[in-house]
Amino acid sequence: MRVSGLVIRTGVPLPPASGPVRQAMMHKDGVAALRESMRLYGQFCRSISLTWGLSLAHLPSWASTTEELHRRGLWMMNAQRDFLIHVWSRARRQLRANIEVRTLPSSWSAGPPTSDRWSHYQYTAMVRSLHLPHDTRQPTYPWHDLEAAARTSLARAVDAYNFLEDSELSELAHRHVHHVAALVGGLFGCNIEYSDDTYWDVCRLTLMHSRWGMSAGFTSTRxxxxxxxxxxxxxxxxxxxxxxxxxxxxxxxxxxxxxxxxxxxxxxxxxxxxxxxxxELHIHEVSLVSRPRDPLARFLKVEMSRDALLQCLGEDPSGRDICCYRCLHPCSGFD
Ligand SMILES: [Zn+2]
Ligand SMILES: [Zn+2]
Ligand SMILES: [Zn+2]
Ligand SMILES: [Zn+2]
Known part of the structure; x- marks a missing residue:
């Protein structure tokens, strides 16, 4: 099985291998990451409700959908998945439609296309064809700004958990990752990557639940x-x-x-x-450990076995796009 990930960060102070200084640094870095993730998540929610007019009551959340799955007695994976896809795609369609109505020039507002396939490129091409003044011709498409903020929030949430897993804030950080991962997966999608004739698991939430990391043996100057x-x-x-x-x-x-x-x-x-x-870092060896010296030294992509995919999907996907819905589901624990 091939993997790819971060072995060690350079240019930043790393916590020592153990002791109270390690605990203090992990706590400080973890709280900073958690705060940044929560700030971006809060800004995202404010922006979609105040700027884009989607009431937060219509935005599903990881907690609300988990509760709803229990209430409806949906225990089978397939039934859960169908329900989660349904509620999240409804929210996604509504948010996209709201953005399109509010950003298109008034001449388009009578009937802007609201299909999910409506892409940034089509949008830019249409705005261009209206011969608007140069500075308004290529607007930054708000959907992409929202997506970038949400994905950064998720990355920082995972960092926070990696710093805080042994602290009293671990459960708070863990639940926060689920909240943000469901939002990102539900609104913007989480895809299984296909490259080098291989499918790679790049789901931040799933990778975080496998607690392996890398510890490097190295020499460097300080x-x-x-x-x-x-x-x-x-x-x-x-x-x-x-x-x-x-x-x-x-x-x-x-x-x-x-x-x-x-x-x-x-x-x-x-x-x-x-x-x-x-x-002047020289890495001599890398070992797999559950508590890496650099808490962020974790896998970023892991090769998926063809047999497991075949079993999951019932057919060989042979290169076509596969979506990950695991980040929308209730937590199935750590390994
Ligand atoms: Zn500074
Ligand atoms: Zn995912
Ligand atoms: Zn000096
Ligand atoms: Zn979990």
């Missing part, structure tokens, strides 16, 4: 985040704050706080503690 010299020999002391000029590196990591999304802007002067940053 440089100072403030002066980029060897932290053992540079003039900065770890417990002292210094005035630092903010800069973000090529990956977007801030030298002052070590985060990727932070409130600092390049050129600004802030007080910051020096932090050790790994560079």
């Amino acid at each position: 440089n100072c985040s403030l002066c980029a010299q060897d932290i053992e020999t540079c003039q900065h002391l770890l417990d002292t704050q210094y005035e630092a000029t903010v800069r973000h590196d090529a990956h977007g990591t801030c030298n002052a706080c070590g985060q990727i999304s932070c409130p600092h802007t390049d050129g600004e002067t802030v007080s910051a503690f020096p932090r050790p940053v790994m560079s």
Whole structure:
């Protein structure tokens, strides 16, 4: 079985292998990820109700559909799946129709196409054909902005769980991932990837429920985040704050706080503690463990066996698109 994933992050402070400093760093990074995910999720819900006019009462949620499955006594996988597809596609159609009515020029509002197949490209082509002034000709299609925000919220929710799994916040983080994953899968879809003649499981929710990660044996230099010299020999002391000029590196990591999304802007002067940053990383071996040194070192895609697919689908999919609906279902536990 082939897999692909993240082995270790570089350029950010990694928690030590064990001890109270590890726990404190995991808690801090986990809470930051959870907060960012919840903020995006909240903005998403606000935007679809205030801007796009879809009442939140009409938006299914993982909790409400799970409850409804129990109430209706739907225990079989197929019956559950049909019900979940039905409620989510109804919400998706309504949201798309609302967006189309509100974004198309008034001449189209009499009868904008509302089919699910109505794509960004068709939309752009039609708007172009109206010969609108240059700056309004290629609007950013709001559906894509909503989708990007929801998918980022899901990625950060999974990060949060990976940081918080051994803390008192683990169940909160776990349930939050289900909420966001159902929203993303239900409104925007979760597809099984097909490449290199192979189907790959890329469902964030399903992959998160398999608790394997990767621990790398490596050597690296530890440089100072403030002066980029060897932290053992540079003039900065770890417990002292210094005035630092903010800069973000090529990956977007801030030298002052070590985060990727932070409130600092390049050129600004802030007080910051020096932090050790790994560079010149050499990986010697990778082992599979349940608690990787870097909590985010997890699988991002896993090869799916043809036999299992055949059994699931009743036929060989031979390259055609397969959708994942597992992220809409109630939780079936961790492995
Ligand atoms: Zn999925
Ligand atoms: Zn230094
Ligand atoms: Zn920063
Ligand atoms: Zn779960």
